[in-house]
Structure formats: structure tokens, C-alpha cells
Amino acid sequence: MTDNVSVVSFAQAPHVRETHGTTNGVEMLVPIFKEALDNVGLSKEDIGFWCSGSSDYLAGRAFSFIAAVDAIGAFPPIHESHVEADAAWALYEAWVKIRTGEVDTALVYGFGKSSAGQLRRVLAMQLDPYTVGPLWPDAVSIAGLQARFGLDAGLWTERDMAEVAARGRGGDPDELLRRPYFADPLRKHDCAPITDGAAVVILARDDRARDLTERPARITSIHHRVETPHLGARDLTTSPSTVAAAKAAGADGVTLAELHTPFSHQEILLRQALGLGDEVRVNPSGGPLSGNPMFAAGLARIGEAATRIRPGERALAHATSGPALQQNLVCVLEAD
Amino acid sequence: MGKQRAAVLGVGQTHHRSKRLDVTMAGLCREAIDRALADAGLTFADIDAVVLGKAPDLFEGVMMPELMLADALGATGKPLLRVHTAGSVGGSTANVAASLVHGGEHSRVLAVAFEKQSESNAMWALSISVPFHMPVGAGAGGYFAPHVRSYIRRSGAPSHIGALVAVKDRRNGAKNQFAHLRQSDITLESVQASAMLWDPIRYDETCPSSDGACAIVLGDESAAQGRDAAWIHATAMRTEPTTFAGRDQVNPRAGRDAAAALWREAGIDDPLSQVDAAEIYVPFSWFEPMWLENLGFTEEGQGWKLTEAGETELGGRLPVNPSGGVLSSNPIGASGMLRFGEAAMQVMGRAGEHQVDGARIALGHAYGGGSQYFSMWVVGAEKP
Numbered sequence: 001m002t003d004n005v006s007v008v009s010f011a012q013a014p015h016v017r018e019t020h021g022t023t024n025g026v027e028m029l030v031p032i033f034k035e036a037l038d039n040v041g042l043s044k045e046d047i048g049f050w051c052s053g054s055s056d057y058l059a060g061r062a063f064s065f066i067a068a069v070d071a072i073g074a075f076p077p078i079h080e081s082h083v084e085a086d087a088a089w090a091l092y093e094a095w096v097k098i099r100t101g102e103v104d105t106a107l108v109y110g111f112g113k114s115s116a117g118q119l120r121r122v123l124a125m126q127l128d129p130y131t132v133g134p135l136w137p138d139a140v141s142i143a144g145l146q147a148r149f150g151l152d153a154g155l156w157t158e159r160d161m162a163e164v165a166a167r168g169r170g171g172d173p174d175e176l177l178r179r180p181y182f183a184d185p186l187r188k189h190d191c192a193p194i195t196d197g198a199a200v201v202i203l204a205r206d207d208r209a210r211d212l213t214e215r216p217a218r219i220t221s222i223h224h225r226v227e228t229p230h231l232g233a234r235d236l237t238t239s240p241s242t243v244a245a246a247k248a249a250g251a252d253g254v255t256l257a258e259l260h261t262p263f264s265h266q267e268i269l270l271r272q273a274l275g276l277g278d279e280v281r282v283n284p285s286g287g288p289l290s291g292n293p294m295f296a297a298g299l300a301r302i303g304e305a306a307t308r309i310r311p312g313e314r315a316l317a318h319a320t321s322g323p324a325l326q327q328n329l330v331c332v333l334e335a336d
Numbered sequence: 337m338g339k340q341r342a343a344v345l346g347v348g349q350t351h352h353r354s355k356r357l358d359v360t361m362a363g364l365c366r367e368a369i370d371r372a373l374a375d376a377g378l379t380f381a382d383i384d385a386v387v388l389g390k391a392p393d394l395f396e397g398v399m400m401p402e403l404m405l406a407d408a409l410g411a412t413g414k415p416l417l418r419v420h421t422a423g424s425v426g427g428s429t430a431n432v433a434a435s436l437v438h439g440g441e442h443s444r445v446l447a448v449a450f451e452k453q454s455e456s457n458a459m460w461a462l463s464i465s466v467p468f469h470m471p472v473g474a475g476a477g478g479y480f481a482p483h484v485r486s487y488i489r490r491s492g493a494p495s496h497i498g499a500l501v502a503v504k505d506r507r508n509g510a511k512n513q514f515a516h517l518r519q520s521d522i523t524l525e526s527v528q529a530s531a532m533l534w535d536p537i538r539y540d541e542t543c544p545s546s547d548g549a550c551a552i553v554l555g556d557e558s559a560a561q562g563r564d565a566a567w568i569h570a571t572a573m574r575t576e577p578t579t580f581a582g583r584d585q586v587n588p589r590a591g592r593d594a595a596a597a598l599w600r601e602a603g604i605d606d607p608l609s610q611v612d613a614a615e616i617y618v619p620f621s622w623f624e625p626m627w628l629e630n631l632g633f634t635e636e637g638q639g640w641k642l643t644e645a646g647e648t649e650l651g652g653r654l655p656v657n658p659s660g661g662v663l664s665s666n667p668i669g670a671s672g673m674l675r676f677g678e679a680a681m682q683v684m685g686r687a688g689e690h691q692v693d694g695a696r697i698a699l700g701h702a703y704g705g706g707s708q709y710f711s712m713w714v715v716g717a718e719k720p
Contacts, residue, residue: 050575056420057399062392062461063422066705069577077590080575081428084393084400084420093417093432099439101339125399129455130360133398226416229404244413322403327416 005098006209006216007333009202010303011035015291018115019196023059024067025111028198033071036107036200040212044072047202048103050080051094053087053110054295057125060116068111079103086110087199088260088298088319088329092222094203104205111198112294119194119294126323128229139323140191144183146236146324147265151185153237156268158185164264165189168289189289192262197293199300217306217315217333223248224319224329231324239273242318242328246274249330256281256308256315258301262288266325270318284308302331309335342437343565344680344715345444345553346376352516352548352665355454361401362408364549365450368670369410372446372551375686377563380410383553384442389419389429389449390669391704394461396452409448421573423617423704425449426550426672427711430700431571433554434713438568443556449673450549458545458668477542477620479706481534484622487586488536493625493640495536499527501621502541502663504649509660511650511689516546516665541621541663548667550674557719566680566715569697570601578706585707591630594710599632602714604697608633608642611714612695613655613682615675617702619662624648627701628656631712650692658682658690672702676713683717 013028021027037043050072054065065082072078083089087110094106123139150156162173169189182188202212209216225241227234257280261267267282267289276282283289285304288297298319305317314334321327348371350356356364365388373379386409388402398404402411402418409416417436421428426449433447459475488495503522510520522540530540555565574594576583595607604610616631618624625639633654634642642648648656657663659678662671679700681687687695701712 055399056392056394062394063705065420066422066578066708069575069708072577074575074577075580075583075589077574077576077588077593079573080421081419081432081573082421084418089417093435096435096439096441099441100435102435102438122399125393125397126403128404129396129398129401132404224415224417225413226403226406226411228407228412230407241413322400326403326406 003099004206004218005095005203006206006218007201007302007306008204008209008212008216009036009039010307012199012300012303013197015195015197015293017194019113023061023113023116024064025054025113025198026068026071028111029068029071029109032198032200036202040202047105047107048079049094049097049106050078051082051090051106051108053083053085053090053299054112055084057122058112058114058294086295086298086319086321088302091201091299091302092224092329095219095222098203098205104208106203107200108203108299109198109200110296110299112296113196114194114294115196140183140186142231142323143263144186147185147263150237150265150269155237155272156265160268161190161264164267165289168283168287186263190264192288192292195292197291197296199296199303201299201303215335217309217335220332220334221249222329222331226327229326236324237269239270239325239328242270242330243273245328245330249332251316251330251332254314254316255279256305256313258285258305258317259283260288260298260301260319262292264289298329305333309333311335339438340440341557341567341719342434342554343560343567345555345560345563345565346372347552347677347681348372348375349514349550349674349677350548351514352546352667354545356452356547357454361396361450361452362405364452364547365405365448366408368549368551369446369448372553376553378553382444383410383446384444385415385436386411386446386448387417387419387429387433389425389673390451391423391425392461394456395458395668396455421704422709423668424672424702424709424711425704426670426674427676427700427702428573430552430673430676431573431711431713434568434571437554437556444559445554447552447554447673448549449670451667451669452547453545454547477534477537480620481537483585483707484620485536487622487626490586491637491640496524497625497640497643498541498621499524500643501618501624502527505657505661505663508650508658508690509664512660512664515660516544537620543619543662543666546665546667548665548670550670550677552673552677564684566683567719569714569716569720570598571713572598573711576708578708586626587630587636588707590708591703591710594712595631598712598714607631608654610697611654611699612697613658613679613692614699615659615661615678615701616656617662617672617675618657619666621663624656631701650690655692658687658692672711675702676700680715683715
């Protein structure tokens with residue numbers, strides 16, 4: 001038996017500003033379950049383990065992931081688990097599950113309907129509820145502070161940020177720089193759009209992967225780390241947790257990187273922290289600045305990297321969680 | 337590489353109370369963690385990764401609180417994973433931590449689960465009206481009472497069985513220094529005289545609302561070398577949808593499937609004879625006989641006879657919830673991990689006054705949602 005696990009299928013719902021479906025994700029998930037399973041000729045009964053990522057706070061209700069199980073049609077009962085985090089961490093749990101030898105396939109999914117609330121205020125609920133939360137520092141403002149630290153330290157310029165935004169979502173940097181501030185020094189194009197969406201990845205142990213697809217993307221390693229929640233205790237101009245995760249994962253020599261960076265300066269920050277040179281294609285998918293379905297966008301980075309990796313290439317997929325890149329996951333992929 | 341052996345090295349829990357206003361969420365978790373680390377004879381420096389579980393974030397009003405708790409959990413600079421599988425989450429969290437060891441990812445993992453219901457209002461959190469679902473509006477008791485009524489009708493159980501369970505569990509809780517409710521003088525008559533809340537469930541047959549936490553230190557074979565440990569013989573998790581035509585909510589298939597997989601992996605073909613102690617998630621008294629059947633300890637319709645004969649008491653054939661169980665302490669997200677941790681304490685001989693003499697094999701069980709999420713493990717004093 002081999003320990004290697006590969007991504008064999010990836011599907012995602014259209015990135016839209018607002019769906020008319022429920023916050024349980026069912027309407028977004030049903031078609032992409034079918035697409036992801038059809039890609040590899042599997043049915044739901046063939047899946048050994050299911051794992052999802054989502055947030056009750058985003059859905060505005062308790063147990064939103066339970067209703068999402070309706071999208072599976074989970075009877076006979078399934079072997080299943082759920083993380084209250086981006087589904088990239090659900091993929092990690094599923095990857096470990098396959099490596100225990102208990103199962104040989106897993107389906108991972110994430111979903112989020114950000115349009116149901118005011119995302120920047122909802123995310124403020126992640127902060128310390130006794131001393132920080134009551135001040136309501138919202139997610140965009142905290143990211144703005146991070147961008148300002150980097151500008152003041154000379155690590156990036158507003159033009160650098162505009163160029164990232166132009167590449168991610170189109171437009172001319174000169175024109176973008178003439179637009180007003182949204183949360184100084186961030187302009188609207190520096191911030192990922194509010195997006196409803198969902199994503200599905202199917203994993204298989206290598207002895208199955210070859211039968212399922214001609215082009216499996218082998219996961220060589222996944223590592224993740226969290227930093228202190230105290231913003232004042234962190235150096236916000238870099239990302240020690242991403243660097244440590246990348247080092248543990250052996251991310252040297254990658255030539256493709258999908259980075260979960262909801263703000264333009266964070267792409268620059270991670271490029272610098274990870275030492276990604278000009279030879280590395282960063283976010284060829286457009287990245288989160290072109291569509292950022294909460295709790296699915298990190299998983300989608302892994303799916304996008306797996307889809308785009310070329311034979312012989314090594315790729316890095318990154319996912320983040322928490323304020324100002326507090327928690328980070330690095331997944332390294334290879335293709336033969 | 338294949339599956340690595342995994343064992344429980346230490347268990348810790350808080351004193352469970354309706355309102356732990358003396359501590360923050362961080363302080364509550366830390367109280368359980370410090371006891372678990374001390375029980376394992378380890379420090380934070382020995383821990384490779386942390387897994388945190390709790391029930392809905394709306395119960396405290398903090399979104400993904402593991403993020404703001406990272407320092408208190410000793411997770412800063414390390415991997416931190418958050419699990420949420422409804423009421424079964426405490427058990428699922430222990431199972432996920434076990435899989436990190438089974439899969440060879442880590443040598444020592446800290447699993448933590450908590451609920452601090454006094455920070456918010458669980459009844460409110462559970463009552464938000466959502467589209468396409470019939471609002472229950474009566475809390476968990478109102479949801480489960482019809483299942484109990486159906487069980488009584490189907491099994492022909494006499495009406496005092498639920499009260500017998502309540503008396504046993506509360507008296508067991510009196511032997512547990514950490515229990516929320518410690519009622520050594522409770523009687524069948526006093527339970528039967530308590531107010532009817534959700535017919536046929538009376539006040540004394542209902543779990544309390546508790547603030548509390550539980551922590552478990554797990555390790556691989558080398559970490560467990562030369563020390564007392566509760567070896568994990570099997571884990572299982574199953575899920576089914578909340579509602580569909582023909583669903584058996586009294587004896588759900590997800591629970592039966594999980595139990596069958598569990599016993600198979602543990603090499604147990606006669607659970608009633610081979611299991612020495614069981615910590616089963618019983619938030620309403622009648623769920624003891626219901627889960628005894630669902631878990632395969634008895635045939636369907638026969639579970640209540642085991643309870644009536646006193647076989648689930650301490651000293652009986654299968655002591656169930658010697659700790660006092662969920663009926664004595666219910667910090668929701670931690671309640672499942674308490675079942676798993678108490679099972680480990682039994683086979684490590686560390687259960688104090690509620691120790692089952694000579695316990696070598698024990699079951700930890702949790703369920704959640706509308707009786708649709710199940711997680712369980714079997715631990716033993718010997719290596720599997």
C-alpha cells in the first residue's frame with residue numbers, strides 16, 4: 001500500500017455576488033457534487049470519507065453544515081466529519097484519514113454565502129470577545145492596518161498593490177490608483193469581492209488515483225500553523241506561520257503558487273515571505289481577488305493548483321484563516 | 337506506513353457548573369488542559385498539535401473561538417484544527433486527534449472541547465428560524481420527547497425506566513468530584529414527582545446546562561512506552577440526514593452502522609460480555625435503553641430490561657455512565673469528549689470513587705443533531 005494521496009477531481013460553483021439559495025449551501029453543492037463525481041466516474045456510495053468546512057456565523061444559524069448534508073443524500077449513512085474553518089483544513093483531515101489506511105477515497109467540500117450578512121462585521125466576531133471585539137474592528141480595517149505597516153516599512157507600494165489587483169481582476173494600475181480609498185490605504189480593488197460559492201475536491205490514494213484520472217496531482221505534504229491572536233504581538237508585515245508551514249512541507253522549487261490572499265498586499269507579503277521569485281506563476285486562476293467564496297476559497301486554491309500543474313512541476317497551494325493571515329496552511333503538489 | 341497505534345496518556349476536566357463566571361473561555365479550557373497535561377506528566381512543549389471541538393459558535397457568540405484561544409490552548413506556532421459535528425463533536429474531536437496519531441502525522445496531540453453556555457443563550461442559538469425547516473421552538477427536549485414516546489410504545493417498556501436511569505446517573509454523579517449535579521439523596525419517588533417538562537420527560541430526567549471543558553492527551557506507541565495508557569482499539573463516525581421519509585429516529589441506522597464498524601474493528605463480537613464499562617451520551621434518561629439497543633448491547637426492544645435489572649449500575653454487568661454522564665454534567669461541546677475521556681480513565685484505573693473494578697475495555701459514545709451524528713471509540717488497558 002502506498003501512502004501517497006492525490007487530488008483526482010475538482011469542481012466549484014460559479015462565483016457570484018449573491019445567490020438566491022439558502023445559507024446551507026445545498027443549492028450550490030448539488031450540481032458540483034455531481035460534476036466532481038462524474039469527472040472520475042464515481043458515485044456517492046464509492047466515497048470512503050466525507051469532510052466539509054463552513055461557518056455557522058456566516059450562515060447566521062447553528063448547525064448549517066447539518067442541512068448541507070441534505071445535498072449529499074447521505075443514506076445509507078456516511079463516514080463524515082466537519083471543520084468550522086475553510087475547507088482546506090477539511091482536506092487536511094481527509095488526507096490524514098486516507099493515510100491511516102481506513103479509507104482510500106475522500107470527498108471534501110466547502111461553502112459560504114457571504115451575501116447573507118455584512119462580511120467585514122461578521123468576521124469581527126472572530127476577535128477576543130472580552131477586550132477587542134466590543135470595539136468592532138472589522139476585517140477590512142484590520143487588513144488596512146496590515147497594508148499600512150508594509151507601506152511604512154517600504155516593503156510594498158500602493159502601485160505594487162494596484163498591479164496585483166490589475167492582474168487578479170483586470171484593469172489598468174494607473175487608473176486603479178486614481179480611485180478613492182475604501183479603508184485607507186486599501187481601495188476597493190485591493191479587497192476580494194464579496195462572493196457566494198462552494199468548492200469540491202476528491203482525493204484518492206495513489207493506487208486508486210491512476211484508475212480514476214489520467215492526471216492526478218499528488219499531494220507530497222500538507223502543514224499548517226497558527227499565530228497568536230494578539231494583533232499587537234504579531235509582526236503583521238510577514239507571515240511566520242506560512243513560512244514555518246512551507247518549510248515543514250518542503251515547498252522549495254515550486255513554479256506555481258495559488259495563494260489565498262483576500263487583499264492585494266497579502267499576495268506581495270506572502271511572495272516575499274516565501275521567497276517566490278519571478279519564475280513562479282502566482283494565482284493564475286485570478287486568485288481570491290477575482291472571487292472569494294468564504295470557507296471554500298482556500299480549498300479552491302488546492303483544486304486550482306491541482307488543475308493547472310504541469311507534468312514534472314511542483315506547486316504550492318495556500319489557505320488562510322483568521323484576521324490578517326493568523327492561521328495558514330501550505331499544501332505541496334507534484335505531477336508526473 | 338499504515339495505521340500507527342494511538343493511546344490516551346492523560347485526561348483532564350473542569351468542575352462543571354451552570355455558570356463559570358470565575359473564568360473566561362480561555363481560563364475554562366486551560367483548567368481542563370492543565371489537568372490533562374499533569375495527568376499525562378507532560379507540558380505544552382511536548383505537544384505537537386492541538387484539536388479543538390465545540391458545538392455551535394452561537395452558543396458563546398464568538399466565531400471560530402479557537403483563533404482567539406490559540407495562546408491559551410498552547411497552539412501558537414503549532415497546527416490547530418477545529419472540529420464541529422453538533423453534539424457528537426467532543427467525541428469526533430477525540431477521534432480526529434486519534435487519526436492524527438494513527439496517520440503518523442504527530443507523536444503527541446492535545447484534544448480539547450468546551451462549552452461556556454453562560455456567555456450566550458443556547459436556547460436562542462437553537463431557535464433561529466431557517467427557511468424550509470419546521471421550527472421546533474421547544475429546545476432539544478421538545479425535539480427528542482416524541483422519540484422517547486415512540487420508544488416506549490415500540491418496546492413496551494414500563495414507564496419508570498427513565499426515572500431509574502436518572503436516579504442511577506445522579507447518584508453516580510455524586511461520586512464524581514467534577515460533576516455539575518451531585519445528588520446522592522435522589523430517589524425514584526423524587527424523580528417521578530418532579531415536573532413534567534416534555535411529556536414523557538420529567539425535569540429530573542433532563543441534562544443540566546453546564547459550563548465546562550475536557551482535554552485529552554493522545555500519543556503514539558513511543559510516547560506511551562513505559563506508562564499507563566488507554567489504548568485506542570477502534571474509532572467510528574457515521575452521519576445521516578435529519579429528516580427523510582421512513583427514517584427511524586428511535587433506532588437510527590447511522591448509530592447501528594457506526595457501532596457495527598466499531599465492534600468489528602475492536603474485535604468484539606459480544607459487546608455485553610466483552611465491554612467492562614460504557615460512557616454513553618444520555619441527555620434524557622430514556623436514551624440509555626435506546627442507545628443500549630442501537631449500540632447492539634441488546635436486541636431491539638430489550639435494552640430497558642438491562643436497566644430495570646440494575647445491570648447498568650456500578651457493580652452491574654455493564655456499568656453505564658459511572659461518571660454520572662450527561663445527566664449530571666452537560667457542557668454540550670465537551671460532553672462527548674467527557675464520555676471518551678471517562679472511558680479512558682476507567683481502563684487506566686484513574687476514575688476514583690466511580691471506578692469500575694477491573695475495567696479493561698470501555699466504550700465512549702456521543703451523538704448529535706437530530707440523532708444523526710454518531711462518534712464512538714473503544715479503549716483498552718492492553719495494546720490492540
